[in-house]
Amino acid sequence: MHKPSQQTIRAHVVEDGQRKTLSGWRAAKTVFWSFLGIRRKSDYQSDVTHLKPVQVIVAGLIGAALLVGAILFLVYLVTK
Amino acid sequence: MSATQANRVMLKKLGIVAVAMFGFGFALIPFYNKLCEVSGLNKGGEQELAKNTQVDMSRKIRLELDANLNENMPWKFSSMKPIVEVHPGQLMQVDYKAVNNSDVPITGQAIPSYAPALAVQYFKKIECFCFTKQMLKPHETKIMPVLFVIDPALPKDVKTITLSYTFFNLNPNAQAVAANDKGARG
Amino acid sequence: MDATHAHDHGHDHHPSGLMRWIKTTNHKDIGTLYLWFALIMFFVAGSMAMMIRAELFEPGMQFMHPEFFNQLTTMHGLIMIFGVIMPAFTGFANWQVPLMIGAPDMAFPRMNNWSFWLLPVAAIFLIGEFFLPGGAVAGGWTMYPPLFIQGGMSYDLNIFAVHIMGASSIMGSINIITTILNMRAPGMTMMKMPMFVWTWLITAYLLIATMPVLAGAVTMLLTDRHFGTHFFNAAGGGDPVMFQHIFWFFGHPEVYILILPAFGIISQIIPTFARKPLFGYASMVYATGSIAILSFIVWGHHMFTVGMPAAGQLFFMYSTMLIAVPTGVKVFNWVATMWKGSMTFETPMLFAVAFVCLFTMGGFSGLVLAITPVDIQLQDTYYVVAHFHYVLVSGALFSIFAGAYYWLPKWTGHMYDEKLGKLHFWLSVISMNILFFPMHFLGLAGMPRRIPDYALQFTQFNQIASIGGFIFGASQLIFLIVVLKAVRGGAKATDKVWEGAEGLEWTLPSPAPYHTFETAPMVK
Numbered sequence: 001m002h003k004p005s006q007q008t009i010r011a012h013v014v015e016d017g018q019r020k021t022l023s024g025w026r027a028a029k030t031v032f033w034s035f036l037g038i039r040r041k042s043d044y045q046s047d048v049t050h051l052k053p054v055q056v057i058v059a060g061l062i063g064a065a066l067l068v069g070a071i072l073f074l075v076y077l078v079t080k
Numbered sequence: 081m082s083a084t085q086a087n088r089v090m091l092k093k094l095g096i097v098a099v100a101m102f103g104f105g106f107a108l109i110p111f112y113n114k115l116c117e118v119s120g121l122n123k124g125g126e127q128e129l130a131k132n133t134q135v136d137m138s139r140k141i142r143l144e145l146d147a148n149l150n151e152n153m154p155w156k157f158s159s160m161k162p163i164v165e166v167h168p169g170q171l172m173q174v175d176y177k178a179v180n181n182s183d184v185p186i187t188g189q190a191i192p193s194y195a196p197a198l199a200v201q202y203f204k205k206i207e208c209f210c211f212t213k214q215m216l217k218p219h220e221t222k223i224m225p226v227l228f229v230i231d232p233a234l235p236k237d238v239k240t241i242t243l244s245y246t247f248f249n250l251n252p253n254a255q256a257v258a259a260n261d262k263g264a265r266g
Numbered sequence: 267m268d269a270t271h272a273h274d275h276g277h278d279h280h281p282s283g284l285m286r287w288i289k290t291t292n293h294k295d296i297g298t299l300y301l302w303f304a305l306i307m308f309f310v311a312g313s314m315a316m317m318i319r320a321e322l323f324e325p326g327m328q329f330m331h332p333e334f335f336n337q338l339t340t341m342h343g344l345i346m347i348f349g350v351i352m353p354a355f356t357g358f359a360n361w362q363v364p365l366m367i368g369a370p371d372m373a374f375p376r377m378n379n380w381s382f383w384l385l386p387v388a389a390i391f392l393i394g395e396f397f398l399p400g401g402a403v404a405g406g407w408t409m410y411p412p413l414f415i416q417g418g419m420s421y422d423l424n425i426f427a428v429h430i431m432g433a434s435s436i437m438g439s440i441n442i443i444t445t446i447l448n449m450r451a452p453g454m455t456m457m458k459m460p461m462f463v464w465t466w467l468i469t470a471y472l473l474i475a476t477m478p479v480l481a482g483a484v485t486m487l488l489t490d491r492h493f494g495t496h497f498f499n500a501a502g503g504g505d506p507v508m509f510q511h512i513f514w515f516f517g518h519p520e521v522y523i524l525i526l527p528a529f530g531i532i533s534q535i536i537p538t539f540a541r542k543p544l545f546g547y548a549s550m551v552y553a554t555g556s557i558a559i560l561s562f563i564v565w566g567h568h569m570f571t572v573g574m575p576a577a578g579q580l581f582f583m584y585s586t587m588l589i590a591v592p593t594g595v596k597v598f599n600w601v602a603t604m605w606k607g608s609m610t611f612e613t614p615m616l617f618a619v620a621f622v623c624l625f626t627m628g629g630f631s632g633l634v635l636a637i638t639p640v641d642i643q644l645q646d647t648y649y650v651v652a653h654f655h656y657v658l659v660s661g662a663l664f665s666i667f668a669g670a671y672y673w674l675p676k677w678t679g680h681m682y683d684e685k686l687g688k689l690h691f692w693l694s695v696i697s698m699n700i701l702f703f704p705m706h707f708l709g710l711a712g713m714p715r716r717i718p719d720y721a722l723q724f725t726q727f728n729q730i731a732s733i734g735g736f737i738f739g740a741s742q743l744i745f746l747i748v749v750l751k752a753v754r755g756g757a758k759a760t761d762k763v764w765e766g767a768e769g770l771e772w773t774l775p776s777p778a779p780y781h782t783f784e785t786a787p788m789v790k
Contacts, residue, residue, distance in 0.1 A: 083448065083449070086448050087373045087374065087444050087448055087449075090373070090440075090443070090444040090447065090448060091373075091374065091440060091444060094439075094440040094443060094444070094474060095440065097474055097475070098436050098440070098474050098477075098478050099478070100478075101474065101475055101476070101477075101478035101479055102478035102479070102481055102482050103482075104478070104479060104482075105478060105479035105480075105481070105482025105483055105486075105512060105515075106482050106486070108479070108511065108512050108515065109486075109497060109508060109512075112508060112511055
């Protein structure tokens with residue numbers, strides 16, 4: 001999945017050990033932008049090379065749960 | 081893994097998802113019921129808007145129901161429950177029972193009185209047998225309701241109200257009938 | 267019956283005969299079958315709409331009993347959704363997905379054949395209901411109890427038809443997902459997939475997640491009717507509102523099932539005729555995914571009037587309005603794709619541009635309906651009818667027309683008649699607005715839907731709508747003529763067909779040969 005030769009080397013290329021936590025953060029960022037429906041092309045490319053579909057799906061479900069929570073909190077503020 | 085095998089694996093996975101979602105549809109019923117129970121949503125039938133918010137639950141009024149007959153009235157007249165307790169603002173129904181003991185039809189009219197007298201203005205009757213004349217055939221028995229609300233504005237020091245009804249005989253020859261009855265008995 | 271139609275234009279270089287169509291496992295044949303089936307059902311359900319508009323031309327009862335009117339509105343809805351829009355999109359997917367990703371066929375060709383041939387069976391069940399004692403189902407396409415528990419035997423037949431169509435959709439979706447995920451040509455990464463493939467991938471997931479729930483809901487109706495259960499029967503302690511919750515868990519994602527493939531088709535056509543790549547491809551993919559997820563948390567906006575607590579109404583109002591964000595992103599992306607493009611307006615592009623404008627209007631009336639206090643006023647009025655016809659006719663249906671005109675030369679090898687195509691477009695787009703725009707006002711004035719009679723003051727707007735409806739109905743015959751003409755002959759189409767066309771399907775000859783990409787192409 002991960003082909004370093006095709007990738008632009010970036011300053012924050014992650015060490016293998018750190019990959020797990022950072023890709024979680026990356027998935028969260030991906031999902032945040034997807035809820036808005038926009039994403040910078042370069043970021044999108046790096047999402048596709050760095051993330052497994054499972055990560056995105058899990059992040060998507062967590063993101064959806066957070067969104068529901070946020071709306072419920074807003075409703076609570078409005079109705080209390 | 082060959083392409084066909086990969087496809088088979090995918091078919092199995094997606095098939096399981098489809099079957100699981102079929103089950104999920106059924107699981108929604110207990111899930112929604114539990115959700116409503118826990119969150120207190122949709123308390124089945126107890127409509128927020130229709131609830132009577134005028135009831136003063138903080139106090140109870142002891143209501144004594146008294147029944148009397150005018151001396152020339154040959155009925156038996158009593159309240160079904162002599163004492164009831166009621167919250168101010170609470171809609172309440174009490175019943176009275178009248179029996180015509182004579183051999184002739186008799187029309188009567190009930191006249192209420194209250195103790196303490198100031199309770200009159202707080203005692204709101206919605207339906208009462210005293211609103212109209214009552215006619216009882218010979219030896220007929222009738223259960224007659226009073227539907228009322230005690231105004232929550234009732235002064236706090238009033239803790240007991242006595243409601244007393246007296247039935248009067250409206251027959252033109254009431255005196256005579258009563259006299260005859262007395263004579264027969266005497 | 268569809269097989270005979272399809273047979274008329276059988277490929278000359280292959281053995282023909284009815285059995286070829288019945289036994290075919292070729293994705294192009296099956297795609298053709300799906301599309302013919304959808305077209306035939308479109309005229310069936312469309313003629314029901316004509317009867318509805320004829321009855322509503324004047325107040326009072328003219329042509330039919332109220333009961334029959336209710337059967338017409340119910341069946342019109344059911345057939346248009348399950349028999350026209352969904353099979354048409356599945357037909358597009360069968361034809362185009364393998365061509366666009368460089369696959370030789372669908373992943374499970376035999377299952378593909380089965381999922382198509384279930385549909386005519388379901389269609390016979392649905393139409394056959396009219397000939398049963400008591401007539402067809404008349405409780406509305408949403409199948410709400412108690413009417414659907416109390417009805418006669420056509421209600422059972424309807425439940426079976428829904429089961430069959432659901433099974434067909436689920437199998438079709440499994441096929442499409444597997445094809446897209448496992449059978450892409452080397453080099454065709456996910457991020458290089460055409461938008462139409464992306465939208466269908468997400469649609470197929472939505473179908474797998476929701477169709478079984480609908481199947482479960484109608485199964486519960488069936489057991490309530492015959493096997494003594496009380497899921498929705500209030501007399502036995504059940505809750506009819508529970509059905510609405512389960513139905514709309516399916517029903518709202520279904521709305522996006524009906525529109526996401528349309529987004530995909532439009533996202534193919536606009537770049538072709540604007541001669542520019544799609545603006546914000548990545549954001550389009552993300553917006554599609556986002557719409558799919560959001561579609562599961564907004565179902566309550568269909569039920570604002572059932573006695574929901576204020577907190578619930580607010581939740582569904584807010585979440586519904588949030589969907590406008592990714593949808594708006596898509597509309598802006600289409601507009602940005604057209605911006606400064608060298609645009610030409612062939613029929614597919616005309617339909618695509620009309621789609622962008624009119625679908626946006628349908629979206630806005632949807633936003634109006636998302637506001638709870640407004641919805642409580644407009645629930646079950648013609649305003650709702652106007653709203654969903656703007657998104658389904660000028661949305662889903664126009665995208666199907668656009669896609670049909672766009673790919674017809676690739677399918678048949680002949681250019682369609684451009685003059686007739688433009689005539690079809692202009693008549694459709696004008697009459698469609700005459701038909702549905704006055705319904706907004708009728709709804710605001712309080713005319714209820716699904717009622718065969720109306721108060722006198724609604725007469726004029728109903729007559730305008732009916733006239734628009736008759737013109738719209740008649741215009742669709744032009745489409746039939748265009749398709750038949752293109753099937754029979756016409757100017758030879760080039761391989762690329764459209765000057766600005768991009769993608770694997772345009773590297774193939776026109777008409778696309780019976781077998782394509784048997785050796786996978788390399789995608790750079």
